[in-house]
Structure formats: structure tokens, C-alpha cells
Amino acid sequence: xxxxxxxxxxxxxxxxxxxxxxxxxxxxxxxxxxxxxxxxxxxxxxxxxxxxxxxxxxxxxxxxxxxxxxxxxxxxxxxxxxxxxxxxxxxxxxxxxxxxxxxxxxxxxxxxxxxxxxxxxxxxxxxxxxxxxxxxxxxxxxxxxxxxxxxxxxxxxxxxxxxxxxxxxxxxxxxxxxxxxxxxxxxxxxxxxxxxxxxxxxxxxxxxxxxxxxx
Amino acid sequence: xxxxxxxxxxxxxxxxxxxxxxxxxxxxxxxxxxxxxxxxxxxxxxxxxxxxxxxxxxxxxxxxxxxxxxxxxxxxxxxxxxxxxxxxxxxxxxxxxxxxxxxxxxxxxxxxxxxxxxxxxxxxxxxxxxxxxxxxxxxxxxxxxxxxxxxxxxxxxxxxxxxxxxxxxxxxxxxxxxxxxxxxxxxxxxxxxxxxxxxxxxxxxxxxxxxxxxxxxxxxxxxxxxxxxxxxxxxxxxxxxxxxxxxxxxxxxxxxxxxxxxxxxxxxxxxxxxxxxxxxxxxxxxxxxxxxxxxxxxxxxxxxxxxxxxxxxxxxxxxxxxxxxxxxxxxxxxxxxxxxxxxxxxxxxxxxxxxxxxxxxxxxxxxxxxxxxxxxxxxxxxxxxxxxxxxxxxxxxxxxxxxxxxxxxxxxxxxxxxxxxxxxxxxxxxxxxxxxxxxxxxxxxxxxxxxxxxxxxxxxxxxxxxxxxxxxxxxxxxxxxxxxxxxxxxxxxxxxxxxxxxxxxxxxxxxxxxxxxxxxxxxxxxxxxxxxxxxxxxxxxxxxxxxxxxxxxxxxxxxxxxxxxxxxxxxxxxxxxxxxxxxxxxxxxxxxxxxxxxxxxxxxxxxxxxxxxxxxxxxxxxxxxxxxxxxxxxxxxxxxxxxxxxxxxxxxxxxxxxxxxxxxxxxxxxxxxxxxxxxxxxxxxxxxxxxxxxxxxxxxxxxxxxxxxxxxxxxxxxxxxxxxxxxxxxxx
Numbered sequence: 002x003x004x005x006x007x008x009x010x011x012x013x014x015x016x017x018x019x020x021x022x023x024x025x026x027x028x029x030x031x032x033x034x035x036x037x038x039x040x041x042x043x044x045x046x047x048x049x050x051x052x053x054x055x056x057x058x059x060x061x062x063x064x065x066x067x068x069x070x071x072x073x074x075x076x077x078x079x080x081x082x083x084x085x086x087x088x089x090x091x092x093x094x095x096x097x098x099x100x101x102x103x104x105x106x107x108x109x110x111x112x113x114x115x116x117x118x119x120x121x122x123x124x125x126x127x128x129x130x131x132x133x134x135x136x137x138x139x140x141x142x143x144x145x146x147x148x149x150x151x152x153x154x155x156x157x158x159x160x161x162x163x164x165x166x167x168x169x170x171x172x173x174x175x176x177x178x179x180x181x182x183x184x185x186x187x188x189x190x191x192x193x194x195x196x197x198x199x200x201x202x203x204x205x206x207x208x209x210x211x212x213x214x215x216x
Numbered sequence: 217x218x219x220x221x222x223x224x225x226x227x228x229x230x231x232x233x234x235x236x237x238x239x240x241x242x243x244x245x246x247x248x249x250x251x252x253x254x255x256x257x258x259x260x261x262x263x264x265x266x267x268x269x270x271x272x273x274x275x276x277x278x279x280x281x282x283x284x285x286x287x288x289x290x291x292x293x294x295x296x297x298x299x300x301x302x303x304x305x306x307x308x309x310x311x312x313x314x315x316x317x318x319x320x321x322x323x324x325x326x327x328x329x330x331x332x333x334x335x336x337x338x339x340x341x342x343x344x345x346x347x348x349x350x351x352x353x354x355x356x357x358x359x360x361x362x363x364x365x366x367x368x369x370x371x372x373x374x375x376x377x378x379x380x381x382x383x384x385x386x387x388x389x390x391x392x393x394x395x396x397x398x399x400x401x402x403x404x405x406x407x408x409x410x411x412x413x414x415x416x417x418x419x420x421x422x423x424x425x426x427x428x429x430x431x432x433x434x435x436x437x438x439x440x441x442x443x444x445x446x447x448x449x450x451x452x453x454x455x456x457x458x459x460x461x462x463x464x465x466x467x468x469x470x471x472x473x474x475x476x477x478x479x480x481x482x483x484x485x486x487x488x489x490x491x492x493x494x495x496x497x498x499x500x501x502x503x504x505x506x507x508x509x510x511x512x513x514x515x516x517x518x519x520x521x522x523x524x525x526x527x528x529x530x531x532x533x534x535x536x537x538x539x540x541x542x543x544x545x546x547x548x549x550x551x552x553x554x555x556x557x558x559x560x561x562x563x564x565x566x567x568x569x570x571x572x573x574x575x576x577x578x579x580x581x582x583x584x585x586x587x588x589x590x591x592x593x594x595x596x597x598x599x600x601x602x603x604x605x606x607x608x609x610x611x612x613x614x615x616x617x618x619x620x621x622x623x624x625x626x627x628x629x630x631x632x633x634x635x636x637x638x639x640x641x642x643x644x645x646x647x648x649x650x651x652x653x654x655x656x657x658x659x660x661x662x663x664x665x666x667x668x669x670x671x672x673x674x675x676x677x678x679x680x681x682x683x684x685x686x687x688x689x690x691x692x693x694x695x696x697x698x699x700x701x702x703x704x705x706x707x708x709x710x711x712x713x714x715x716x717x718x719x720x721x722x723x724x725x726x727x728x729x730x731x732x733x734x735x736x737x738x739x740x741x742x743x744x745x746x747x748x749x750x751x752x753x754x755x756x757x758x759x760x761x762x763x764x765x766x767x768x769x770x771x772x773x774x775x776x777x778x779x780x781x782x783x784x785x786x787x788x789x790x791x792x793x794x795x796x797x798x799x800x801x802x803x804x805x806x807x808x809x810x811x812x813x814x815x816x817x818x819x820x821x822x823x824x825x826x827x828x829x830x831x832x833x834x835x836x837x838x839x840x841x842x843x844x845x846x847x848x849x850x851x852x853x854x855x856x857x858x859x860x861x862x863x864x865x866x867x868x869x870x871x872x873x874x875x876x877x878x879x880x881x882x883x884x885x886x887x888x889x890x891x892x893x894x895x896x897x898x899x900x901x902x903x904x905x906x907x908x909x910x911x912x913x914x915x916x917x918x919x920x921x922x923x924x925x926x927x928x929x930x931x932x933x934x935x936x937x938x939x940x941x942x943x944x945x946x947x948x
Contacts, residue, residue, distance in 0.1 A: 040612045042471035046501030047554040048464055051457065066554070072631060077498060080505040112241025116251040 019091035021070035027156035082113035086190030369420035450558035459557035480542035496522035509567030
């Protein structure tokens with residue numbers, strides 16, 4: 002009953018934020034299902050998805066919370082910022098207004114997450130080059146000014162989607178390795194899972210030695 | 217560990233702000249501080265920690281009572297957590313390390329020191345440097361525990377029971393090789409039963425009422441569940457999470473379902489009912505953000521109440537269960553609540569079973585479970601559409617549009633519009649306020665202007681610029697009258713004897729004494745005989761002449777009366793003005809003093825020169841004052857003037873004498889007789905003569921007088937001219 006689902010060392014909690022219709026759910030879907038979801042209904046409140054990735058030979062389970070972009074649900078979605086290790090801030094390169102709202106999203110993120118939360122800026126719909134309204138350079142500059150990681154991606158083609166999620170995970174992992182992220186802080190957004198012996202010392206001590214075999 | 221504050225769906229802005237008041241948003245995770253303030257505080261604490269540690273190492277025994285004293289305010293540090301650590305050391309280690317950075321150095325001191333607490337602390341000796349700092353949740357629970365209205369013994373018992381279950385759960389999670397969530401559930405349920413038994417039967421709870429007992433049980437459940445939410449919610453050894461993703465995906469695929477498919481009476485297009493649906497959705501979505509099963513249930517209840525209200529709107533009366541379930545399904549489909557399975561399972565497994573068996577919460581929760589199972593199992597048949605269509609719609613191959621979707625989109629659009637309209641409104645308000653401000657300012661200015669003009673008008677009205685005729689001092693008038701009366705008599709005689717000007721003078725001067733008159737009435741020889749007298753008179757005249765001379769040199773202002781007259785002339789330049797009064801006055805005043813004639817002339821000249829600038833109105837104010845001045849001058853002047861004149865007496869007499877003589881010679885002519893009124897007439901003619909012709913002649917006269925002592929010829933000429941004038945006037 003219980004082998005595959007929890008064969009991982011860490012759980013990272015991500016949130017995806019951004020204006021309505023920038024393709025948050027599609028990015029998530031592309032990442033978790035590796036296919037583009039046409040006809041994606043509007044997200045109400047929050048949805049979530051998971052996928053296990055590998056960073057430095059460590060299995061990491063990404064628990065990704067996809068939030069509703071609509072202003073009406075912001076009150077609901079705000080409660081999900083809490084304890085996020087990574088925040089993917091998405092805008093639509095073909096709609097300037099979504100880019101203009103980034104600062105308010107960033108403010109929300111900065112205020113509602115812990116200081117070590119990795120914020121990754123994604124310019125989605127990079128396949129729609131012909132209707133581009135926000136240049137790469139401009140967004141890159143914004144990202145640099147605010148200390149964000151940045152990529153342009155396309156949920157449609159899948160370009161850069163993996164990279165964005167993986168880069169974020171790498172950065173978080175790096176933070177853990179460098180001791181910047183306190184794993185035991187209740188809202189670090191990272192959980193250490195007792196799937197492997199020796200890895201467990203941070204969470205639980207003696208009892209876990211018995212827990213070598215997860216089967 | 218879980219958070220103290222269960223996130224509310226509606227949070228007041230103030231609550232979100234940093235406690236430091238820096239204006240940024242705070243975070244419960246950072247003790248209500250914003251990230252920056254939190255980091256700063258942490259750094260400070262770390263520093264303090266580092267500073268505090270060495271002295272402890274040096275003198276471990278000193279910290280005994282003092283540290284205990286310092287600890288006491290933090291009750292939780294001292295009392296409760298220690299107990300917890302006693303009972304479940306291995307668990308606390310996990311949680312303890314989390315808060316290591318926050319541990320005050322003080323507490324570490326107590327851990328190290330072998331004082332009163334050492335016994336207790338020894339038991340968790342393996343903790344070593346690790347110390348325990350309570351979660352904000354725990355402190356809140358401690359507060360709540362203290363507020364429970366049960367005996368202290370009961371509280372203690374309750375606490376120990378909580379710790380026991382806590383301990384059991386954690387040890388199960390850590391130890392059991394083959395974990396089964398059902399075992400865990402059973403364990404928890406058993407604990408609930410046991411606690412209920414204790415609460416209702418134990419000696420220590422006897423005083424408490426039934427209500428308090430229930431609240432104690434509730435408290436127990438809430439605390440244990442919140443503390444262990446992390447372990448019990450969607451345990452990794454269950455398939456909850458997978459199911460969550462599954463149903464989430466399915467609901468997403470079912471997004472084409474409308475109220476019609478469900479035979480549900482919700483009006484999707486109606487904005488009002490849509491708002492109610494949103495309220496229900498918000499509650500449903502919020503279930504996941506609560507920790508304890510009770511709170512999740514309460515959330516469900518609130519959601520269902522919204523649905524009933526919604527149905528009341530749509531149906532027009534109280535809704536039945538037949539209407540309720542489809543509506544709930546619809547709401548669940550539209551809400552797509554996150555981790556639906558996990559939440560439902562968490563509540564089913566770990567809430568007090570009795571809670572689900574009864575009450576509103578139990579009913580609604582059962583309905584929710586039904587809705588979920590319906591959603592999981594629905595097919596085309598259950599929606600009243602063909603299987604093929606259902607599959608097409610599910611796969612997303614068939615395009616669809618639901619009123620709900622469009623409403624959602626429109627809703628967002630409308631939301632934006634309304635937001636913009638709100639902004640516009642506020643701008644408009646500001647604009648209008650500015651406009652009214654401007655208007656007010658304009659009004660103020662106008663009013664101010666009006667006020668000023670009013671004030672000025674009032675001032676003008678209060679003190680109008682009226683030009684008053686000069687008041688001649690009454691004593692002068694009376695004097696003048698007397699002179700007038702006399703003068704007419706005397707005039708002739710003197711005029712006969714002397715040149716009419718000197719005669720005038722003499723007449724004027726002698727006006728006072730009748731003796732003089734009589735003497736002058738006599739013929740020329742008589743006059744000659746009485747030259748002594750005349751000389752005396754002339755001396756007087758010369759006195760006044762001398763006086764006049766000085767006065768004229770000082771532009772005639774010092775002279776007593778005359779300046780007033782020319783002024784009047786100037787003022788009433790037009791004959792219409794005060795013509796007669798002036799005339800009378802001038803006539804009178806001519807006689808008031810023997811020198812008047814002369815003075816008039818001289819001053820007329822002065823007056824003429826003044827014409828140009830004296831016309832200024834401002835001078836009129838000085839009218840009266842001038843006369844007053846003159847009076848003063850008269851008084852002051854006379855005594856002063858007499859001294860110098862006394863010296864010049866001789867000269868004056870000589871000169872006058874000569875003139876008198878010459879004039880006497882001239883006055884031989886019979887015209888002298890007609891010269892009698894001469895003292896009066898010249899002024900009259902003068903007056904008339906203010907028309908430009910006569911002025912030169914007058915000025916000539918005065919000029920003669922000014923140079924009277926030197927040139928006789930001129931005086932003769934003037935005499936002639938005046939006499940001719942008099943003749944003319946007589947003829948008239």
C-alpha cells in the first residue's frame with residue numbers, strides 16, 4: 002500500500018500566483034502531467050498538484066498549490082502563501098496588464114511568506130511571440146531589481162516549464178544545504194520525510210532507526 | 217507544528233500588518249512581524265544568546281533563583297512544556313529543535329544549572345542544549361485551558377490526557393513499521409471515549425456542569441488535532457493525496473455541468489444568487505485552511521447554510537433536502553475545494569464520532585460526503601445526457617459554455633468595471649471637493665471685497681467729505697459790525713483829508729475813537745493841524761503795517777484774518793458759493809482792522825498764487841485750524857511784533873507821513889468825496905474782479921502797497937484805478 006507515494010526525502014511546498022488567465026493552472030498541468038490542458042476552467046480558490054523530482058540525487062516531492070488569480074478569491078488564496086518554500090509568479094507576455102500587476106503580487110508574496118521563500122518569475126505564453134507586449138529585457142530587469150529568478154516559458158509547448166520548477170527546487174535545496182532555510186521552522190515550506198535512514202535525524206531521532214524499510 | 221491563528225477568509229487589513237508598525241504586512245509565522253522586522257529581531261536574539269552563554273558556563277550556580285524569577289512570566293516555558301517533555305521526550309526533540317533559534321538564553325541557563333528544577337530537567341537530559349519554546353498555538357491553548365470552567369484538578373487531568381494522546385499519536389507515527397490510518401483513528405476515538413468517561417464520571421470533574429464537561433471534551437479534541445494535524449492530515453501512508461488529485465481533476469473535467477444538468481433550482485445567471493453561491497464556495501474552499509475537525513465541520517455548516525439561503529431565494533420558500541443535495545453538488549463542483557478527500561477523511565477519522573452521529577454538523581457533513589461520492593460516480597445517465605456526449609464533454613473535445621463560466625468571466629469583468637467605477641467615483645468626489653473649495657474661495661474673496669467696500673462706504677458715510685464755510689470768529693464779526701457802522705461815517709472825512717487808501721486806513725484805525733473821527737471830519741488844515749493825531753494814528757497804522765509786512769513775507773499765513781478770506785475765495789471760486797456770506801464777512805472784516813484793505817489785497821495776491829495748489833481739498837481741513845492759528849498768532853504776535861515795530865516807528869511815521877502828505881495833495885481833487893465808501897468797494901470789485909480782469913489791478917494795488925513806502929506814483933495810480941472802479945460801481 003505504501004511504497005511509491007512517499008519515496009522521497011523532502012517535500013517542498015510551492016505556490017503559483019499571478020493574474021487571472023496567465024496560465025497558472027496550465028503550467029501546473031504541464032509540469033505534473035506533461036501535457037497542455039486546453040479548455041482549462043477557471044480555478045476557484047485553490048487547486049494543487051504534486052510531482053517528485055530529483056535534485057542532487059535527492060528525491061523531492063513538490064506539492065504545488067495553484068491559486069485562483071481572480072481578485073475575488075484573494076482572501077482565500079492568501080492563506081496558502083503561508084509556508085511556501087517557493088513561489089512561482091506568473092505573468093502573460095502577451096498582456097501587459099498582467100505584468101503591471103506583478104508588483105502587487107510580489108508585495109503579497111513578500112509579506113505572506115518567509116524571507117527565504119524562493120520567488121521565481123515566469124513570463125508565460127512565450128510561444129505567442131507575435132502578440133508579445135512585454136519584452137524579455139524589461140522583465141529581466143524587473144526580476145534583477147527585485148532579486149527574482151526569471152524565465153520565459155510556455156505551458157503550451159512546455160518550453161522552460163520544467164526548468165522553472167526545477168530551478169526553484171535547486172535554489173531551495175541550496176538554501177537548505179547552506180543552512181539558510183531552517184527545516185524545522187514550522188512554516189519553512191519544506192518537510193523532511195523519514196523515508197531513508199540517517200536522513201531522519203532532523204525530524205525524529207531514535208525511533209526512526211527502526212523505520213528503515215518503508216514497506 | 218500548526219499555527220495558532222486559523223486563517224480567516226476575511227482578514228482585516230490591520231491584522232495583516234507588521235506588529236512593529238513598519239507598514240509592511242506581518243506574518244503569523246513571524247509572530248506577526250514582517251519578514252524584515254522578524255529577521256532583525258532574530259539577529260538580536262542570537263546575539264543576545266551568544267552574549268549570555270559564556271557567563272553561564274563560568275558561574276552555573278548563580279542563575280538559580282534569579283533565572284527562575286525571570287522565567288516566571290513565561291509560564292509555559294517553566295511549567296507546562298517541561299511536563300510535556302517529561303512524558304514524551306522523543307517527540308519534543310523534533311519540535312524543540314525547530315525553535316532553537318528563538319530560545320532565550322535564560323532558559324538554556326536553567327537547563328544547564330543544577331538548581332531547583334534540575335530534577336525535572338534531568339529527566340529530559342538527552343535534550344542537551346535543545347530547549348523548548350511553545351508554539352503560539354500552545355500558549356493560546358494554555359490560555360483557553362485556564363479559561364475552562366472546570367476544577368483545577370480536572371484541568372490537570374485534561375492536560376495529562378492531552379499529553380498522553382499526543383504522545384501516543386506521535387509514537388505511533390514514529391515507531392509503527394506498518395502504519396495504518398484506521399488503527400490511528402481507532403486509537404484516537406478510544407481516547408475520546410476514555411476522556412468522555414473520565415469527564416463525566418471522574419471525581420475531579422464533579423463540580424462542573426454538563427456544558428462545561430462538553431467544552432472540556434471539545435477542547436481536548438481541538439488541542440490534540442491541531443497539534444497533530446501535521447501527522448494526521450493526509451498521512452503519507454494513505455492514498456488521500458492521490459484521491460485529492462483525482463477528484464480535483466474530475467471536478468475540473470466536469471466544469472461543463474450546469475444547474476440544469478443537476479436539476480437544481482439555482483439560477484446561475486442571477487447576480488444575487490451568484491453572490492450567495494460564492495459565499496458558499498468561499499466557505500467550502502476555506503475548509504482546508506482550518507486545522508481541527510470541529511472547525512472544518514463548522515465551515516461545512518456555514519457553507520450549507522449559505523446554500524439554504526440561496527435556495528430560499530430560488531425556490532421562494534424553505535428548501536427541502538431534495539433540493540439541497542443537488543445544490544450542494546453544484547457548489548462542490550464549482551468550488552472544486554482543494555484536498556477534498558483528505559479533509560473529509562480527516563474529519564471522518566479523527567473527529568469525535570458522536571459529533572458526526574448527530575447535530576447540524578453531522579447532517580451537513582454526511583450530505584457533503586454524498587455529494588462527493590455522487591461526483592466521483594456520476595455518468596451521463598445521472599445527468600440526463602447520453603454517454604457519448606458525456607464522454608465528449610469529459611474529454612474536453614466538445615466545446616461547451618456554461619452560464620456559470622460566462623458569468624464567472626463576466627463577473628470578473630464586472631468586478632473590474634465596478635472597481636474602476638469606484639475609483640472614478642472617488643476621483644469625482646475629490647474633483648468636486650476641489651471644485652467646491654475653489655467656489656468657496658471665490659465666494660470668500662467676493663465677500664471680502666464686499667466687506668471692504670462696505671467698510672469703506674461706511675467710513676465715508678460716517679465722515680463725509682463736506683466742505684464747510686469758514687466760521688468767522690464771532691467776536692470779530694461783532695467788532696466788524698461796529699466798525700462798519702462807524703466806518704461809513706468816518707470814511708468821508710478821512711477820505712477827504714487823505715488819499716483814499718490812507719484815508720481808508722485812517723478811517724479804519726480811527727474807527728475806535730470818536731475823537732479821531734471828529735478831528736478828521738474837519739477840513740484839510742484841520743487835518744494838517746491835527747497831524748500829530750494823525751501821525752499817532754499813522755503810527756498805529758505803521759504798527760500794523762509792519763506787522764503786515766512780516767506777515768506777507770511769510771506768505772500771509774501769519775496774518776490773522778486775511779488768509780481766511782482768500783481761502784474762502786479759493787474755495788468758493790464760483791460765485792454761487794457762499795457769495796453773500798463771504799461778501800458780508802469781507803465787508804465786515806474790512807473794517808475790523810485798518811489794515812484790512814491792504815491785507816486783503818496782499819493776501820489776494822498770495823491767494824492767487826495759491827490758487828493752483830490750494831485747490832486741493834486737503835487744504836480745507838485746515839480752514840478752521842488756520843483761523844485758530846491766526847488767533848493764536850494774533851495774540852502771540854502782537855507783543856512780539858511791537859518790539860521791532862517800536863524801533864521802526866520813526867521810519868514808518870516818516871514814510872507814512874510823506875505818503876499821507878502826498879496823498880493829501882492828491883486828494884485835493886473833488887473825487888475824494890466820492891471816495892468815502894472806498895474801504896468797502898474795492899473788495900466788492902475785487903470779488904467781482906475775480907473774473908480774470910480785475911485780478912491784475914488788485915495785485916497792482918497790493919504791489920503798490922507793498923512798495924508803498926518807496927514809490928508814490930504807483931500808489932497814485934492805484935488810487936485812481938480804485939476810484940474809477942468806485943465810480944463805476946456807483947454808476948451801476
